[in-house]
Amino acid sequence: MKTLHRKGSTYAALAVRSIEASETHQISKKQVHEFVIEYLKRVHLSICTIIAHDEEQIESFGDIDPLPFYEEKIYLKFSDGSEEIVVDDFGAPQAFLVDMDYEDNFKVLEMASSKNLFNATFHWILTVTSPQQQLVVATINNWFNELNIHVDSKITVVNLLGSNNDARETATNSSTTTTKQGHQQVSLYDIWKPSHRHDPRRKVNINLLGYGILPSLPSTSSKQKPLIYFNDVTTMSLKERNAERKRKSSPFAAISNRLERRRDMEGTMLRVTVVIQQRIHEPFELYLKHTYNLHLDSMHRMNMAILEHFRWMHNLTFHVRRVKSWGYPVNDTWDGMVGSLLRDEADLGGSPIFYYKARQQAVTGVGYTALERPCFFLLQPYDPNALRNIFLLPFSTNVWICILLCCVLFIFVMFVFYDFEHKVTSSGNAWLKKFVKGPQKKKQKARKTENVSKPHAINFWFDSLLLLTGVICQQGLEKSVKSSASRCFGLFLLVFGFLIYQFYSASIVSALLMEKPKTIKTLRNLIDSPLELYIDNNIYMKNHFKHTKDPLAIELYNKKVVVFNKNTMQNEFHYVDFDEGMRMIRRGKAFHVQDAQAYKVIKDTFTEMEICDLIEINLMPQYIKKLQMIVQKVSPFRKILAYSNRRITEHGIMARERRFWRSPKPKCVRQIHKEDFQVRVEFIYSVLIFLSAGYVISCAILLLEIYFVKYCNNNHHRM
Numbered sequence: 001m002k003t004l005h006r007k008g009s010t011y012a013a014l015a016v017r018s019i020e021a022s023e024t025h026q027i028s029k030k031q032v033h034e035f036v037i038e039y040l041k042r043v044h045l046s047i048c049t050i051i052a053h054d055e056e057q058i059e060s061f062g063d064i065d066p067l068p069f070y071e072e073k074i075y076l077k078f079s080d081g082s083e084e085i086v087v088d089d090f091g092a093p094q095a096f097l098v099d100m101d102y103e104d105n106f107k108v109l110e111m112a113s114s115k116n117l118f119n120a121t122f123h124w125i126l127t128v129t130s131p132q133q134q135l136v137v138a139t140i141n142n143w144f145n146e147l148n149i150h151v152d153s154k155i156t157v158v159n160l161l162g163s164n165n166d167a168r169e170t171a172t173n174s175s176t177t178t179t180k181q182g183h184q185q186v187s188l189y190d191i192w193k194p195s196h197r198h199d200p201r202r203k204v205n206i207n208l209l210g211y212g213i214l215p216s217l218p219s220t221s222s223k224q225k226p227l228i229y230f231n232d233v234t235t236m237s238l239k240e241r242n243a244e245r246k247r248k249s250s251p252f253a254a255i256s257n258r259l260e261r262r263r264d265m266e267g268t269m270l271r272v273t274v275v276i277q278q279r280i281h282e283p284f285e286l287y288l289k290h291t292y293n294l295h296l297d298s299m300h301r302m303n304m305a306i307l308e309h310f311r312w313m314h315n316l317t318f319h320v321r322r323v324k325s326w327g328y329p330v331n332d333t334w335d336g337m338v339g340s341l342l343r344d345e346a347d348l349g350g351s352p353i354f355y356y357k358a359r360q361q362a363v364t365g366v367g368y369t370a371l372e373r374p375c376f377f378l379l380q381p382y383d384p385n386a387l388r389n390i391f392l393l394p395f396s397t398n399v400w401i402c403i404l405l406c407c408v409l410f411i412f413v414m415f416v417f418y419d420f421e422h423k424v425t426s427s428g429n430a431w432l433k434k435f436v437k438g439p440q441k442k443k444q445k446a447r448k449t450e451n452v453s454k455p456h457a458i459n460f461w462f463d464s465l466l467l468l469t470g471v472i473c474q475q476g477l478e479k480s481v482k483s484s485a486s487r488c489f490g491l492f493l494l495v496f497g498f499l500i501y502q503f504y505s506a507s508i509v510s511a512l513l514m515e516k517p518k519t520i521k522t523l524r525n526l527i528d529s530p531l532e533l534y535i536d537n538n539i540y541m542k543n544h545f546k547h548t549k550d551p552l553a554i555e556l557y558n559k560k561v562v563v564f565n566k567n568t569m570q571n572e573f574h575y576v577d578f579d580e581g582m583r584m585i586r587r588g589k590a591f592h593v594q595d596a597q598a599y600k601v602i603k604d605t606f607t608e609m610e611i612c613d614l615i616e617i618n619l620m621p622q623y624i625k626k627l628q629m630i631v632q633k634v635s636p637f638r639k640i641l642a643y644s645n646r647r648i649t650e651h652g653i654m655a656r657e658r659r660f661w662r663s664p665k666p667k668c669v670r671q672i673h674k675e676d677f678q679v680r681v682e683f684i685y686s687v688l689i690f691l692s693a694g695y696v697i698s699c700a701i702l703l704l705e706i707y708f709v710k711y712c713n714n715n716h717h718r719m
Helices: 029-042 055-060 103-114 133-144 164-174 238-247 251-261 284-289 298-314 336-342 397-427 429-437 457-472 484-513 523-528 539-547 551-561 578-586 595-605 608-612 638-650 653-661 681-718
Strands: 047-051 075-079 094-099 123-128 154-159 184-192 205-214 227-230 268-275 316-323 364-372 374-379 533-536 562-565 570-573 590-594 614-618 625-631
Touching: 029 123, 029 154, 029 205, 029 227, 094 103, 103 133, 133 154, 133 184, 133 205, 154 205, 251 638, 268 298, 268 336, 284 298, 284 316, 298 316, 298 364, 298 595, 298 625, 298 638, 298 653, 316 336, 336 625, 364 638, 364 653, 374 578, 374 595, 397 457, 397 484, 457 484, 523 551, 523 614, 533 551, 533 578, 539 551, 551 562, 578 590, 578 595, 590 595, 608 614, 625 638, 638 653
Parallel strands: 047 075, 047 094, 094 123, 123 154, 268 316, 533 590
Antiparallel strands: 154 184, 184 205, 205 227, 364 625, 374 590, 374 614, 562 570
16 A cells, blocks of 8 residues: 655545435435535535545546536545545645445545544545434444544535425525425534544544535526535524624634534543652642642643643543653653653643744644743842942043043133232232233333232142132132132133032932942853853753754853862852752852742842842843643644633633733832942042042142251351
8 A cells, every 4th residue: 555645734525425325315426516516615625535446436426527627626536445545635625525325435434544534634525325314323323433533533424315304494494595396405414532542432423513405406507506504503594694604704713613513522531741840749730730839830830720721621631640851852762741742651741842843843732821931040240340430430531521621721711810910909000001002102110019029820820720629619719809800700610610510419429329230231241251150950951052053052051051170170060959049149140040930039038129130131042932732743632722722812811820820020119228328438449549649749748848948948047
């Protein structure tokens, strides 16, 4: 036999008919084709393979060429299923039609069961001809009692000989057609089991899917085409039915209806594996259900709470087993939870998992459940050099240069004013008249004035410097000025000093009260810093460093995680337990852990100042990880679990469970305490140095003055 290959997500259809036709009811194959084509349109299928073993069966279908092009792009082809069922890759949904009036066609069902073709990928349509409904049900039970069908099987049995009374009743309820004499009712049955693998003796579920009306003769007009009424709309009014048909025009609506019909799994037991790494001191199932210490294994316990909703929705039971690993490649196989799914030791992964490319080839995801964000937590390290030059911080370099130039200009202008006032005061009006009249006037004899000693020019410079210092330091003018020009200039100088003083003092106070500058913001800053790093001791972080290709992560691992101990002369790995790692954060070290797990401890044990100083640095590129629930690669429970996951997400149950199990990030409520006003010695050491320099310079000048006075007095006595 040839190997079956198929690509992508495809639909298929299976049709079986296995009851002897009544001699009084003969239906042409052309009518069957028209009905099948109409059904394929309703279930959004485009390709149907007709299983026929001999020329007699092929001739019974009438004039049909291989792959004929029907309206609405419906293709029909023939296949001989005596030796194997050939699944062609058309790149589109497929269907199989089997006429069960031929006894040999039952081998097709057995072959499909052995190849596990009764799954969500293929849709089988089985046609029978029997006027007795009880006989149809009994025959269906006889067919599928031992076959491998599951909850995701798509099997539709079409009974081509229903009673005319039922057809007449269906047409009356539909309010769109009337049963004419000779028209035949067609009954549609949906066939499925909760699980054949877990309980082969479980009874087959036969649900009445709907009805159809088959014209008496093959017709060419649209009025004589077959009509199909699914069971969920036959009792609606015309307006409600039209609205329902519009809503169900998409394939997802049809899938939802099928899954709704199959919600009751009749207590089917699913084998579940849950990853718990740490040691627990209570019964395993009780540990998964209790609600204290929410930060311990929170995502695993949250996932089990979600599975509990699935259990109530579908009447399921779980057999939970513990494993210690999510699943990683080991010697061309997988260990942990993924390995148990591959070895058919489990049906469902009870712990959410990172669903990356390698795992996608081994297992199948059901849907996102948990959100995790592993990152580094550390307290902003105190930098003693950050505020060491606090008296230079308020202004930038350009501002300091502008202020210095203005001060030099002020000193020069004040020197000019002092010199001008001294000349006017010492010589009276003669110097002023000379300055006003100009050199072209004749010289006049100046009036003799009192013999006043002329001050040295250096005194004017020092007076100007002291005046500027007093103005900037809000001490006022050291020496009064008399002229109007110098007073006007002094007024503007006082305003300038006031504004500079306000900006300067306010900036210093704000620098002392503001939040500490964060010097470590990126992973590169963390690698270059002298901080010690520690990693939460779990398997997925060790596997991440083992397989990552990120150069920064590799450098961090080689430089910070693997550390050479000079005492033991061996490499040490900085992997620690969760409790020890959280204590190391308060000791000024960095610790990598899941955010929700750390937030609970941070809120309960850290101080308000520590919460505000907390820094989070992401190690992984996609720092918010969506974790999925997984099942086996070809699992019959995938669609129904995905449907349930989508339902609880739409109804807000998923968000509620996340809020309950995930601890929120503690808020930084920064209040002013007395510790915030403490000024350390290192903040003002530059002022102390400046004052000490002033003492030294003043003493040196004093010694020079004493020496100069003594030297002058000695020279005066000698003269």
